[in-house]
Amino acid sequence: MKTIFQGKKITGILGVLPQSEIFFEDEVHNYTFPEKQTLRLKKVMGYEKHRIVKNTTASSDLCIFGLNHMLKNGLINKRDIGGIVVVTTTPDHFMPHVSNIIHGECNLNNDVICMDISQGCVGFLYGLIQAFMLLDHIRDKKIIIFNVDTLSKKVSTRDRNSYPLIGDAAGVTVVENDSTIKDIYFNLYNDGSRRETLIIPAGGSRLACSQETAEIKDVDNDGNLRSLDNLKMDGSEVFTFVQTEVPPLIEETLEFAGKNKEHIDWYLFHQPNKFMLKKLAEKLSVPYEKVPMNIVEKFGNSSGASIPINIVHNLGQRVVENQYSCCLSGFGSGLAWGAMIIELGGMNFCEMLISDC
Known part of the structure; x- marks a missing residue:
């Protein structure tokens, strides 16, 4: 799918992190592998x-903390909010939706549209395209996108394949109409035949959670211990997928936008791990310094929130004071992979918060 969005602008991004910060060295004893x-x-x-949330912290808590901060500090006014879009794979409940929980806790107006999207690694792009489409109908209002995942609750602490890279976080993004903004170019692919590359087998209507699904065992016979309630990731397949599918996606999207690689100031990608991003930059022949790849080592991979966390941490005040031509790209669960060429800059705010919940 290729499309162009016109007159849409990101006017603020807030990153919300949990308080708990755990170091890699403190967890090496969790695994069956030799420490060295x-x-x-x-x-x-x-x-x-x-960054890992408390057992008592739900996905909505990070979002509510962020929105309350914005309301309290005048970063947005309640009367200007026309809709909230929540993108998550870790909802508080099957029902009600996270967006409705946020709506109720923050006492928003009854005409605010509330919408949840179940999407992971490409979640920031999915949230943006949904918000852009809503803005065509809510012309004088703003849409807030909440990308949030608390996947640490669904990953086995004894799975070295997945647990060291997982991080919990929320990205809160404000988008609105602005007729002066350059066109935004978007490109998206999906391949459901490879859906089991990233999967949580139990917990849905296919296989309910039970004592049996909660049993921890070496389900892949390679030393990583987890249950059917936990995330299962085929790391080698994910690596091959990213290196095979993402470079042509970026090339195609740049061509669609009429840009060369040199025209892009920042390649702001989903953050699986530094090794994978280095290889991706090399395959694209893009300088490392244009591809921030420090989010996993600082905060962990927060799924759909990783791109907004990337923007806040690595650009921050710079996208308030300057304008940049950026390539955003997400890739992962689905399997899905997408890219967007967008101007980022002149924002009202771009900052990081540490949640007290």
Whole structure:
């Protein structure tokens, strides 16, 4: 799918992180592998520390903390909010939707549209395209996108394949209409035949959670211990997928936008790990310094929130004071992969918060 959005602007991004910060070295004893072997991953994959929510913290809590901060500090006014779009794979409940929880807790107006989208690694792009379409009908209002995942609750702490890279976070993004903005070019692909590359087998209507699904065992016979309630990731397949599908996606999207690689100031990608991003930059022949790849080592991979966390951490005040030509790209669960060429800059705010919940 290729399309162009006109007159749409991101006017603010807030990153929300949980308080708890856990270092990689403190968790090496969790795994069945020799400690020395596990520690080699720190440099190669970019594992240093990650942010993990408390057991009592739900996905909505990070979103509510962020929106309340925005309301309290005048970053947005309630009367200007026309809709909220929540993109998550870890809702508080099957019902009600996270968007309705946020709506009720923040006492928003009854005419505010509330919408949840179940999407992971490409979630920021999905949230943007949905918000852009809503803006065609809510012309004088703003849409807030909440990308949030608390996947640490669904990953086995004894799975070295997945747990060291997982981080919890929320990205809160404000979008609105602006007729002076350059066109936004979007490109998206999906391949459901490879859906089981990233899967949580139990917990839905296909296989309900039970004592049996909660049993921890070596389900893939390679030393990573997890249950059917936990995330299962085929790391080698994910790597091959990213290196095979993403470079042509970026090339195609640039051509669609009429731009060369040199025209792009920043390549702001989803953050699986440093090793994968280095290889991706090399395959694209893009300088490392244009591809921030430090989010996993600082905070962990927060799924759909990783791109807004990337923007806030690596650009921050710069996208308030300046304008940049950017290529955003997400890739992962689905399998799905997408890219967007967009001007980022002149924002009202771009900052990071540490949640107290």
